[in-house]
Every structure is written in structure tokens, then in C-alpha cells.
Amino acid sequence: MKLNIAKTRVVSYTRKTNFLSYEYQLCHAIITRTSSVKDLGVFFDSKLHFHTHVNYIFSECIKLSGLIRSITYRFSSLESLYVLYFTLVRSNLEYASVIWNSITSTDANKIQRIKQKFESVCFYRFFPHISYTCNYTDALEKLSPQSLHKRRHHLDALLLVQVFRGLKSCTSLSENVSLCVPPSNLRDFSLFVVCPSNKHCSSARYAYPANSMGKDLDMFAIGTVSVNHISHVNEQKFVVN
Known part of the structure; x- marks a missing residue:
């Protein structure tokens, strides 16, 4: 198999300011060094902060949100707007989130603003008698109270459950x-325990x-476990406690 030199890049993954930078060659041609690279739709930067990826999906989803706002001006169904939002926007915001969910709170709030912009459009169109700015809590209850940040955590939990149920393979996670x-x-206990030497890793x-769902989540029950099921379990536990 021949490698395409024009599409080959070198990235050094480190958070050090001064690191060893070596010029790699392939077929007597120097391989281009870059600070970020796109792999399967996710931008990996050299420090694994995923700022580049967040900026990319923010730019793309803002455009899609504007498109939805324009083509649905005469829509009379709130459900139709949400179908478009779930299909075109939220699917991009949550794509491979188990990889890049270690983002900073600033980037998380930046992504959340896309959801808030969409909700403001829906609220002004379908609930004009309620002030969106003064009654933001009421607005969220009428639309979708679950934040994108919480959904990403549910997707993280879903991946772990799927690995232990044998539906997905991830050797490092199972180890x-x-x-x-x-x-x-005991009334409350942690269902999963992490190796002490890996408490700061993605696992x-x-x-x-x-673990926040505790005994309310039966991970070995017959049937599929989806992110909606995990979200429902988490909401029920929150109400009980």
C-alpha cells in the first residue's frame, strides 16, 4: 500500500511548551507538521483540548440553525422544527462526543448557546405571550429542559454500559x-470502580x-439500553432524591 504524502501529517501530542520537533520524511519528502488533524470527523489538536473541533461544529451548526430558521418561517408545528433540529443540528453537536467530552466549560457553554438560540426562535414563534428573557425557566420547561452537557454525560454512561454488555469493544475501558x-x-453504592492509577483518564x-444512576440502572436487563432510557433513569433518580 502506497501512502499519499500530500495527505500525510505529523502531530506531536503534548502539553509541553518546548518539545522535540523532528522532521519526518517519506520517500525523501518532508511530511508536513500540523497542530491539528481531522480523523473520522473529529479534529484532534496537539494538546487534546479539542478547541478546533468545538469551533468547527459551532460554525457548522450555526449555519444549519440559520437554515432551519429561514425555511420554517411558515411552519405551524413545533414538533417539525424539533425534528429538523435533532436531525441536522443536535446530531452534529453530539457526534463522537465520547471522544471530545473532556472540553472546557467555556467550550461547553459555547455549544450550549446553539441550543439556546434555537429555543429562542421556537419560543418567540409558538409562545409569544410569555417573555423568554424574563421567564427562561418556564421557557425551558415548555421546550426541552435537558442540556447538551447532560446529554453528553449520558452518552458517556451509555458507552460504558454497552462495553460491559458486550455490545461494543473497548479494551482500555474494560481494563x-x-x-x-x-x-x-447498601442503599447507595458505586456500580463501577476505576483503577486508582487512572482516575484522571477518560475511563x-x-x-x-x-455511578450517579446507582441501582436504578439495570445494565444486564434484557433489551436495548438507549441514551433516552439512561436520561429517564437519571431524571427519576433526581426526582426521588
Whole structure:
């Protein structure tokens, strides 16, 4: 197999200011060095902060939101707007989020603004008698109270459940996270335990939202487990507590 030199890039993944930069060659041609590279739709920057990816999906989804706003001006159904939003916008905002969900709070708020802009359009069209700016909580209750940040955590928990159910394969995740067997019948316990040496890795990020559901999530039950099911379990647990 021949490699395309024009499409080959070199990226050094490190958070150090001064690092060793070596010029790699392929067929006597120097390979271009870059600070970020796109792989399967996700931009990986050299420090794995995913700022480039967040900026990319923000730019794309803002355009799609504007398109939805323009073509649905005469729509009389709120459900139709949400179908377009879920299909065109939210699917892009959540694509491969289990990879880049370690983003900063600033980037998370930036993504959340897209959802808020869409909700403001829906609110002004279908609930003109209620002030959106003064009654933001009421507006969210009428539209969709679940934030994108919470949905990404549910997707993290879903991946962990799917790995332990054998639906997906992830060797590093299954090695770093194990099931916790409580010594007695405790009311609250952690379903998953992370290896102490990997508490700051992505495996721990998957385990925390799954543990927040506790015994309310039967991960070995017959049938499929979706992100909507995990969201419902989490909401029920929040109401009970």
C-alpha cells in the first residue's frame, strides 16, 4: 500500500511548551507538521483540548440553525422544527462526543448557546405571550429542559454500559473500569470502580455519570439500553432524591 504524502501529517501530542520537533520524511519528502488533524470527523489538536473541533461544529451548526430558521418561517408545528433540529443540528453537536467530552466549560457553554438560540426562535414563534428573557425557566420547561452537557454525560454512561454488555469493544475501558460488588446491602453504592492509577483518564469520565444512576440502572436487563432510557433513569433518580 502506497501512502499519499500530500495527505500525510505529523502531530506531536503534548502539553509541553518546548518539545522535540523532528522532521519526518517519506520517500525523501518532508511530511508536513500540523497542530491539528481531522480523523473520522473529529479534529484532534496537539494538546487534546479539542478547541478546533468545538469551533468547527459551532460554525457548522450555526449555519444549519440559520437554515432551519429561514425555511420554517411558515411552519405551524413545533414538533417539525424539533425534528429538523435533532436531525441536522443536535446530531452534529453530539457526534463522537465520547471522544471530545473532556472540553472546557467555556467550550461547553459555547455549544450550549446553539441550543439556546434555537429555543429562542421556537419560543418567540409558538409562545409569544410569555417573555423568554424574563421567564427562561418556564421557557425551558415548555421546550426541552435537558442540556447538551447532560446529554453528553449520558452518552458517556451509555458507552460504558454497552462495553460491559458486550455490545461494543473497548479494551482500555474494560481494563481500567470494573464492576463493584458491595460487601452488604447498601442503599447507595458505586456500580463501577476505576483503577486508582487512572482516575484522571477518560475511563473515569465514563464511570462517574453511570455511578450517579446507582441501582436504578439495570445494565444486564434484557433489551436495548438507549441514551433516552439512561436520561429517564437519571431524571427519576433526581426526582426521588
